[in-house]
Structures are given as structure tokens and as C-alpha cells.
Amino acid sequence: MSSLSRRNVLSLGVALGLVGAAGVVPGLASASAAAAGTDPWWAWDDEIDGIMAGILDNGGVPAVNTAIKPWVNNNHALPSGLPGNLSAYLAKTNKLPAWADRDKLRLAADFNRRKDTYLFMLYGLGSGIMSTVIPREAKSVYWSAGGADMKDRAAKTFTFGYDLSDLNAFEPSGQFVVTANKTRLVHAAVRHLLPQSPHWSAVADEPDRIPISNGDILVTFHSLGTFVHKKMKDWRVPMTAAEETAFLHSWQVAIHLLGVRQEFIPQTWAAAYAQSEQVLTPILAPTFEGRELAEDLLGLTAQIDLGVTRGFLNEFVRYVLSDAIGDWLDLRRDYAAAALIRTGWPAYIAFREGLIPVMPVGFYLFDQLIRSIAMLFLNNAGSPTTTPITIPTGNRPG
Numbered sequence: 118m119s120s121l122s123r124r125n126v127l128s129l130g131v132a133l134g135l136v137g138a139a140g141v142v143p144g145l146a147s148a149s150a151a152a153a154g155t156d157p158w159w160a161w162d163d164e165i166d167g168i169m170a171g172i173l174d175n176g177g178v179p180a181v182n183t184a185i186k187p188w189v190n191n192n193h194a195l196p197s198g199l200p201g202n203l204s205a206y207l208a209k210t211n212k213l214p215a216w217a218d219r220d221k222l223r224l225a226a227d228f229n230r231r232k233d234t235y236l237f238m239l240y241g242l243g244s245g246i247m248s249t250v251i252p253r254e255a256k257s258v259y260w261s262a263g264g265a266d267m268k269d270r271a272a273k274t275f276t277f278g279y280d281l282s283d284l285n286a287f288e289p290s291g292q293f294v295v296t297a298n299k300t301r302l303v304h305a306a307v308r309h310l311l312p313q314s315p316h317w318s319a320v321a322d323e324p325d326r327i328p329i330s331n332g333d334i335l336v337t338f339h340s341l342g343t344f345v346h347k348k349m350k351d352w353r354v355p356m357t358a359a360e361e362t363a364f365l366h367s368w369q370v371a372i373h374l375l376g377v378r379q380e381f382i383p384q385t386w387a388a389a390y391a392q393s394e395q396v397l398t399p400i401l402a403p404t405f406e407g408r409e410l411a412e413d414l415l416g417l418t419a420q421i422d423l424g425v426t427r428g429f430l431n432e433f434v435r436y437v438l439s440d441a442i443g444d445w446l447d448l449r450r451d452y453a454a455a456a457l458i459r460t461g462w463p464a465y466i467a468f469r470e471g472l473i474p475v476m477p478v479g480f481y482l483f484d485q486l487i488r489s490i491a492m493l494f495l496n497n498a499g500s501p502t503t504t505p506i507t508i509p510t511g512n513r514p515g
């Protein structure tokens with residue numbers, strides 16, 4: 118890491134409240150940890166990675182995509198017509214882990230439903246834009262096939278969070294277990310495909326290294342679950358201890374289903390915050406790909422009438438993430454909007470949660486904004502139809 122980016126890291130970490138007062142960013146796991154198999158950056162998803170590589174090399178992906186299309190609900194039988202090794206693999210993985218606690222998952226679903234407007238806002242404008250300053254993720258997303266159609270991709274990726282928060286997500290009639298398994302297949306395909314992309318290889322920090330390691334997935338989890346939890350705490354959104362634990366549990370199950378090994382999954386919010394400090398904060402940085410993606414994403418939201426100007430949206434992103442990130446992404450300033458957000462947003466939440474009796478200035482503006490963003494999610498980011506998750510057969514051409 119260059120000294121400049123390390124400085125950025127520190128200031129950003131402080132801004133996000135993720136770095137301790139001493140400004141110490143713990144180092145990433147050591148080479149000896151890698152050798153011992155205890156480093157998530159050197160752990161992938163070996164069994165399915167091998168299976169998908171074989172299917173890709175044999176040209177079998179279109180047939181697999183056709184077969185998995187009608188397979189949607191958790192209680193659907195596995196599709197017929199899959200290669201034998203893929204069927205055998207899915208028979209093992211397409212279920213909740215033994216440690217999943219259904220009561221916690223139900224409480225998490227109920228909590229998510231009650232707080233959904235904040236969640237949409239935070240996943241969409243917070244995590245979504247943060248993903249563009251996670252260099253390895255931004256480069257992978259940009260140079261994979263889906264990077265060429267951000268509208269479609271944003272719809273599919275952001276609805277992952279929504280599917281996770283569906284009341285029935287983990288129930289037999291729900292869809293989350295299947296969605297997560299399909300995503301796991303997509304990630305396995307991407308691990309085989311991206312290293313063949315000359316564009317990705319030219320910009321990858323370590324071109325020989327396979328993308329989407331367990332470490333990368335943990336980073337993304339912290340940009341989603343841990344970030345959202347922290348913001349809701351910061352914003353004093355009322356949460357019971359049981360709800361907080363349940364929310365973490367739903368994410369623990371989600372990342373397990375995406376192939377993260379048990380020993381890397383944080384067991385408490387304290388452990389998650391510590392891991393986030395270690396693996397997320399130090400790596401945030403701007404890239405060409407990330408800037409393009411951020412512009413695409415914010416342009417996408419600008420196409421919908423959110424009742425606010427693009428300047429207001431820029432300032433909201435700055436407020437939720439930090440000015441450092443806003444500067445990296447060249448988000449044009451609107452100081453009047455910034456002032457309104459700084460005082461109006463906390464008051465809006467307090468009023469909405471029944472913590473203050475008087476309706477604050479700007480209430481309707483914020484209310485329309487969060488409702489419009491929720492609608493954007495519920496309508497799959499403006500796509501007229503839900504696009505099923507499909508396994509890519511190639512990379513972004515250029």
C-alpha cells in the first residue's frame with residue numbers, strides 16, 4: 118500500500134468511525150496464516166469452483182441456465198437436467214446449515230420489514246456506493262459480463278438484500294436459499310472467467326490471484342450488514358438486543374450460503390466490527406472502474422423521480438459514507454442540501470420513531486426520498502421485469 122493510500126485509509130477510517138483513536142489499522146493476515154489455511158484471502162470455494170470451471174470449458178452453461186430458471190423456491194426440487202456433479206453438489210449445499218436458528222431468522226425478517234425504508238436507503242445509497250470504492254469488487258464487477266448493464270446488475274445485486282429481508286426468506290415457500298446458491302454458482306463462474314479477461318488482468322492488484330475469495334465476500338458483508346448495523350446505531354434507530362443478534366444471524370447464514378467458511382464468520386457484532394476494521398477500512402480507494410460504476414448507479418437513481426436534486430443525492434451519499442468518499446467519486450457539492458441533511462435527517466428519524474413530538478423541517482422531503490428509494494428496490498431498480506440470476510459465459514468485452 119502506498120503511503121498516500123495509507124493516509125487516505127486512515128482519514129477515511131476515522132471518518133467512518135472504523136479506526137480506533139490511535140489510528141491503527143490492523144494488518145491483513147500474514148503469509149504464515151495463508152500457509153496454514155487460516156487466511157480468508159487465500160480461501161475460495163474449491164468444490165464448486167472446480168465443477169463450474171469444467172462446465173464452462175465444456176460449453177455447458179447455457180443448458181444449466183435453462184435448467185435452473187424455474188428453480189426458485191426453497192422447497193422446489195432440484196432441477197433435472199443438471200450435470201451429475203452439480204446436482205450432487207447442490208443436494209449438499211441447498212439447505213440451511215445445522216446451526217441456523219429459525220426463531221432468530223423469523224425475528225430478523227420481522228425486524229427488516231419494520232425498518233425496511235432505512236435498510237433500502239442504507240443498502241442502496243450507502244453499501245451500493247461503498248462497493249464502488251472497494252477496488253477488488255469494483256474491478257470484478259466492472260469487467261465481468263454484467264458490468265456492461267449496471268441497471269440489470271444493480272437490480273439483481275441489491276435485491277439480494279431485499280430477498281434476505283423477505284418475511285419468508287428462509288421458509289420453505291421463500292426463495293433466499295435458492296437465490297444464494299445461484300449466486301454461489303455465479304461467483305464460481307466469475308472466478309474461472311475473470312482471470313481470462315485481459316482488461317481485468319491489466320488492472321487487478323494481483324492478476325494471478327483468483328477473485329472473490331472468502332476475504333472479499335467478508336469485505337462485502339461488512340459493507341452491507343456491518344455498515345447498516347453501525348449506521349442504525351449511530352442514527353439511534355431503536356433496536357432490541359434480540360433484534361440486533363437476529364439481524365447478524367441472518368447475515369451469518371447468508372454468507373455461509375455464499376461459501377464463507379465457518380471459522381471466518383464473525384460470531385458477534387463486536388467481532389464483526391473488529392473484522393471490518395481489519396479487512397474493509399484499509400482497502401477503500403478510488404479506481405477508474407469504481408468511478409464509472411458510481412456514476413452509473415447515481416445516474417440510475419437520478420432517472421427516477423426521488424423528489425430531490427442530484428446535488429441533494431450527492432450530499433446524502435457524502436453524509437452516509439464520508440466526504441473522503443464523496444471527493445474520490447467527484448460528487449459535486451451542494452452546501453445548502455448538506456446543511457439541511459445534517460440537521461433534518463436526525464430529526465426526521467427521531468420524529469418517525471416517535472422520539473420527538475414535533476414534525477421537523479424537511480420531513481416530507483426526506484419521507485418522499487426514502488419511500489421512492491424503497492419503491493426503486495421493490496421494482497427491481499426500475500427494471501420492468503425481474504431478471505433471473507444467470508451464470509455468465511464470458512466477460513465484459515471491453
Ligand code: HEM
Pocket residue numbers: 253254255257258261262263264269270273274277300303304307328329330333334335337338341372375506507508509
Ligand atoms: C454476482 C451478491 C460478493 C462480484 C452476484 C449476484 C449476486 C451477488 C446476487 C448475482 C447477480 C447477477 O447475476 O448479476 C453478492 C453478495 C456478496 C457478494 C451478497 C457478499 C456478501 C461479491 C464479491 C465480489 C463479487 C466480494 C468481487 C470481489 C460479483 C460478480 C458477479 C456477481 C463479478 C457477476 C456479475 C456478472 O454476471 O457478470 N453477486 N456478491 N461479489 N458478484 Fe457478487
